[in-house]
Amino acid sequence: MITMMMLTDILLALKHELIISLIIFLLLFWKIRFDNAHSEILMGLVNALLLVAVLFVWFEPIETLLFNQMFGSNALTQFQKSILSLAMLLISGLSYHWLKNNANRIEFYLLLLSSLLGMFFMISSANLLMFYLGLELSTIPLAAAANFDLEKRKSSEAAMKLILSSSFSSALLLLGVSFLYGCSGTLQFSEMSYALVVSPLSQFGFILLFAGFAFKISAVPFHLWTADVYEGSPVPVTAFLSFASKAAVMFVFVSVLNQVFQSMVQTWFLAISILVFLSIGIGNLFALRQENLKRFLAFSSISQIGYILIGILGDGSQAAASIYYFLFIYLFSNLAAFGVIGIVSEQTGKESISDFKGFYQNNKFLSWVLAIALFSLAGVPPTAGFFGKFFLLIAGGANAYLGLMIFAALNLVVSFYYYLRVVKAIFMDANESPLPKIEFDFTPKIALYFCLAAILLLGFYGPIYEHIVHISKAYSF
Amino acid sequence: MNLLFLLIVPFLTALGVLAAKGLKQVRTVSFIGAALQLLLAFYLLVQYQQIHVEGDGMLMYFEQSFAWFPSLGISFHIGVDGISIAMILLTSLVVVAGILVSYGMEHLHKEFFFLLILLSLGAYGFFIALDIFTLFFFLEVAVIPKFLLIGIWGSGNKEKSAMKLALMLMGGSALIFVGLIGTYYYSNPGGARTFSLMELANGGIPLQAQLIFFPFLFAGFGVFTALFPFHTWVPDGHSSAPTAASMFLAGISMKLGGYGCLRVATFLMPVAAEQYAWIIILLATIAIIYGAFATLMQTDLKYINAYSSISHCGFVLLGIGMLNKVAITGAVMQMVSHGLMTALFFAAIGMMYSRTHTRLLAQLGGLLKVMPFISSIFIIAGLCSLGLPGFSGFVSEMTVFVGAWQNPDFWYRLATILSCASIVVTAVYILRAAGKSVMGPIVNQDHLKLSDALWNEKVAAVVLLSAIVIIGVAPFVLTDLLSPGTDVLMAKLLK
Numbered sequence: 001m002i003t004m005m006m007l008t009d010i011l012l013a014l015k016h017e018l019i020i021s022l023i024i025f026l027l028l029f030w031k032i033r034f035d036n037a038h039s040e041i042l043m044g045l046v047n048a049l050l051l052v053a054v055l056f057v058w059f060e061p062i063e064t065l066l067f068n069q070m071f072g073s074n075a076l077t078q079f080q081k082s083i084l085s086l087a088m089l090l091i092s093g094l095s096y097h098w099l100k101n102n103a104n105r106i107e108f109y110l111l112l113l114s115s116l117l118g119m120f121f122m123i124s125s126a127n128l129l130m131f132y133l134g135l136e137l138s139t140i141p142l143a144a145a146a147n148f149d150l151e152k153r154k155s156s157e158a159a160m161k162l163i164l165s166s167s168f169s170s171a172l173l174l175l176g177v178s179f180l181y182g183c184s185g186t187l188q189f190s191e192m193s194y195a196l197v198v199s200p201l202s203q204f205g206f207i208l209l210f211a212g213f214a215f216k217i218s219a220v221p222f223h224l225w226t227a228d229v230y231e232g233s234p235v236p237v238t239a240f241l242s243f244a245s246k247a248a249v250m251f252v253f254v255s256v257l258n259q260v261f262q263s264m265v266q267t268w269f270l271a272i273s274i275l276v277f278l279s280i281g282i283g284n285l286f287a288l289r290q291e292n293l294k295r296f297l298a299f300s301s302i303s304q305i306g307y308i309l310i311g312i313l314g315d316g317s318q319a320a321a322s323i324y325y326f327l328f329i330y331l332f333s334n335l336a337a338f339g340v341i342g343i344v345s346e347q348t349g350k351e352s353i354s355d356f357k358g359f360y361q362n363n364k365f366l367s368w369v370l371a372i373a374l375f376s377l378a379g380v381p382p383t384a385g386f387f388g389k390f391f392l393l394i395a396g397g398a399n400a401y402l403g404l405m406i407f408a409a410l411n412l413v414v415s416f417y418y419y420l421r422v423v424k425a426i427f428m429d430a431n432e433s434p435l436p437k438i439e440f441d442f443t444p445k446i447a448l449y450f451c452l453a454a455i456l457l458l459g460f461y462g463p464i465y466e467h468i469v470h471i472s473k474a475y476s477f
Numbered sequence: 478m479n480l481l482f483l484l485i486v487p488f489l490t491a492l493g494v495l496a497a498k499g500l501k502q503v504r505t506v507s508f509i510g511a512a513l514q515l516l517l518a519f520y521l522l523v524q525y526q527q528i529h530v531e532g533d534g535m536l537m538y539f540e541q542s543f544a545w546f547p548s549l550g551i552s553f554h555i556g557v558d559g560i561s562i563a564m565i566l567l568t569s570l571v572v573v574a575g576i577l578v579s580y581g582m583e584h585l586h587k588e589f590f591f592l593l594i595l596l597s598l599g600a601y602g603f604f605i606a607l608d609i610f611t612l613f614f615f616l617e618v619a620v621i622p623k624f625l626l627i628g629i630w631g632s633g634n635k636e637k638s639a640m641k642l643a644l645m646l647m648g649g650s651a652l653i654f655v656g657l658i659g660t661y662y663y664s665n666p667g668g669a670r671t672f673s674l675m676e677l678a679n680g681g682i683p684l685q686a687q688l689i690f691f692p693f694l695f696a697g698f699g700v701f702t703a704l705f706p707f708h709t710w711v712p713d714g715h716s717s718a719p720t721a722a723s724m725f726l727a728g729i730s731m732k733l734g735g736y737g738c739l740r741v742a743t744f745l746m747p748v749a750a751e752q753y754a755w756i757i758i759l760l761a762t763i764a765i766i767y768g769a770f771a772t773l774m775q776t777d778l779k780y781i782n783a784y785s786s787i788s789h790c791g792f793v794l795l796g797i798g799m800l801n802k803v804a805i806t807g808a809v810m811q812m813v814s815h816g817l818m819t820a821l822f823f824a825a826i827g828m829m830y831s832r833t834h835t836r837l838l839a840q841l842g843g844l845l846k847v848m849p850f851i852s853s854i855f856i857i858a859g860l861c862s863l864g865l866p867g868f869s870g871f872v873s874e875m876t877v878f879v880g881a882w883q884n885p886d887f888w889y890r891l892a893t894i895l896s897c898a899s900i901v902v903t904a905v906y907i908l909r910a911a912g913k914s915v916m917g918p919i920v921n922q923d924h925l926k927l928s929d930a931l932w933n934e935k936v937a938a939v940v941l942l943s944a945i946v947i948i949g950v951a952p953f954v955l956t957d958l959l960s961p962g963t964d965v966l967m968a969k970l971l972k
Binding site (some may be wrong): 321410 | 514618620629689
C-alpha cells in the first residue's frame, strides 16, 4: 500500500529527475505547438526551471531506496545533482548567442537534458544495472549533440569517435559487470561489497569495469578520443562533455570504489597510482604544444583528471569530500573558460591561442574572466582552484607514495606554464589587428559574472567545504 | 591592535583603485592607502613596545584565530612578534616609496596600481600568518601580480623574464607544498592533524620526517630568496621589471623567502636544520662570492643591482645557517637593510632610466651635474650596499659576521672569512658603477637638458633613506625588536 505520505516522499526523492523530465516534455510540446517561434521565452523558461533544480539543494533531503532498491536518494546525491543542474544552467546561459542563432536549439536542449537525466539515474544507482542504464542514457545523446555543427565535417567525426569509443568502453564495462556478477551472485552494491573476495576472476572483472570508468573520464591511457571530440564539437557541447559527463562518472566512481571494492583496495590503489602518473604526465606534455584552445583545454582536463584521481588515494570520506569540492570549483573555472571561448568563437570563428594575442586591448572584461578562470585551473590563489587542488593533494597525501606526490607537485609548475602561455598571449603579446570588441547579451554576462564571483569568493568560504565533508561522511560509505 | 586592519586597508585600497577614474585619482587612492598602512605599521610598533615586557614568555602578540577549514585543521590564525613587525615596517616603507616612484605610469595605470597593491597584500598576509596553510596562500597570492607586472609593463625581454620568474617561484612553491604535506602528516604523532605553526612546533616532528622534508621547505623558500643554484630568476626578473615592481621584488618578495626559511623551515625542524647547516652555509657562501664576481662583469645598472642582491641575500642565508642568536639577528637585520637599500637603489636607477632611457654604464656619465639629487641618492644607496658605517648595511653585515665567527669550526670560519672578503669586491663594483655613471664628464650632451627628481620621487627616496640611516646610526632600535623572536627560535634550536 502506498500511502499519501509515502507518495510525497517518493516524489520528493525524485524531484531532480521529475523537473528535468518536465522540461523535456515541455520542450517536446513546444516543438509541436510553436516550432521555433518564441524561442526567447522558451529559453527563459528552461533556464528558470533549471534554476529551480539547482535550488533543490536547499530542500530537506529524503533518504530512501526506491524501485526495488535500485535507486537511492540522500543529501549527497541531491547535492551532486544540483551541481550538475548548475552546470547545465550555466552552459545554457553562456551559449545564449549560439542557441539563438541555431535553428535546432530545442533539439540541443533535448539531447543535453536527456543526458543530464541519465547522469541523475547513474548517480543515484544502488545497483550495477541501474548504473549501466544511466550511463548509456548519459552518453548516447551526447554523441548526437557532438554532431551539432551539421555543416562541419569535424563535428561528425567527433560524434563518430565519441559513439565508437563510448560503446567500446561500455562493452568492456559490461563484460566486467558480468564477471563480477559471476563472482558475487548479485548486482546490488551493498551486497556485492560483502560477497566479493579477491580472486583472479573478480580482479579481472574489476579491471574491466575500471577500464570502462577510465574511458569515460578520459584518464590516460584511455584518453585518445578526448582531444578530437573536444575540438570537433560545438563549444557548449564540449563544455558539457568536459565538466558534466566527467563529474557525473567521477561521483559514481568514488563511491563504487570505496563502497563495493573495499576488499580490493590494494588492486585499485596501484591501478589509480599508475593512472595518476600517466594522466598528469601525458596530459601536461601534450597540453604544452596545443594551438587550438579547445584541444588545449582537452589535454589540460586530462591532467586535471590525474589530480582528481590523487584524491581517491586518500582516506575514505575525506578523499571523497576533496573530490566533490574540487569538482564543484572546477565547474566554475572550466565553464568560465569555455564560456569566453564560446562567445568569442561564436562571433569571430577564432579559437586558436594566437588569435587571442592582444585580446586585452579591446575586451578587458572577457580577458580578465578568461585569465582568472585559467589561474583557477592552474590552482593559483586567490582563486578557488587553489583551495580545490590543495585539498585534493592533502587528501591524497595520506596514503600516496611520496614520489607520486612530488611528481604531482612539480607538474603543477608545468601546468602553470601552459596556462600562463595563454595569459601571456592575451595581455602581453603585441598584435597589429587584435580581435574587435565583442558584444554580448545580458544572459551570458550574468553567467560570466556568476562564475567570476564564484571563482574569486568560493575558496574563502569555509562552511561549504565543511558541508561537503559532512554529507560525504554521512552518506558515502 | 587588530591585525586584520593590515589586510583590510590594502584590500580596500585595491577596491578603491578599481573604482577610481584617471591616473590622478588612481595614484592618489593608492598613495593614501599605502600611507595609511605605513601609519598602521608604526602604530603596531608602538603598541607592541607598550605591551611587550622583557621575558614575559609571550611568543606572539595580537593573536587572532578564526576557524577556516576545521576538518583539515586549517584556521585563519594571525599574530606578530618582533621579527614580523620589522618585516611589516619594511614592506610598508617600500610600498609607499614604490607607489610614489610610479606616479608617472600612464599605460594601463589602473591595472598597474591594482597589481602593486595586491602584491603588497600578499606580503602583509604572509608576515602575519601563523598557520602554514594561510602563509602558503599569501605567498602564492603574490605570484600572479609579479608575472603580470613584469610581462606587461617591463622592458627588454620582458615576456621571457616574467615567465622564468613565475615558473621558478611556482617551482619553489611546489617544493614548499611537498614540505607542508610532509609536515602535516608526520607531525604531532597520535595527535590531531593541524597546520597551526605553534601547535606543529610544540608537537614536534620525528627526526626521520625532518630529515626528509626540511630540504623541501628550505629549498622551496630558498628559491624566493635567491638560494644558489635557484637564483637565476633574479637578474632577469629584476632587470626586466618596471621600477616599482623591481623595488617590490627585491625589497619585499625576496624577503618572503628568508622569513619562510626562518619561521617555517628552521623553526619547525630545528634538528634537521642543524644537520643540514653545512649545506646551507656552503650554498650561501657560493652565492655571496659568485654574486659579487658576477656583478663585476655587468654593464647594466639594473643587472648590477640584481646580481649584488644575490650576493647580499647570501648573507641572510649565511646568518640563518650559522644557527646562533647573533647570526640570526644579523640575518633578519640584513633582510630589512637589504630591502630598504635595494629599493632605494632601484628607485634611483628607475629615475635615471626614465630620463636618460638607458641603463648602460657606457652611455651614462656626469649625471651628478645634471641631476644632483638622483645621483646623490644613487651614491648613498651604493655606499650603503658596500657596507659603509653609518648606514644599515654595515650594522647588519657586521652582525652576521660576528655571529658567524662564534662558530669555532674551521670550515665555518673559512666560509665567514671568504664572505667577509667579498665586501672588497662589492666596493669595487659599487665604486666603479658610481664613478662611471654619475661622476666624470658628461658622455651624452642630450643629458644636459634633463631635469632632477620631482617631489614625489624625492619623498620616496627620503622615506627609504631615513629608515636606512636610523638603523645605521641606532641599530638597537631594530635589534631590541628582533631579540625576543630570535630567543624563541634559539630555545627551539638548543632543545
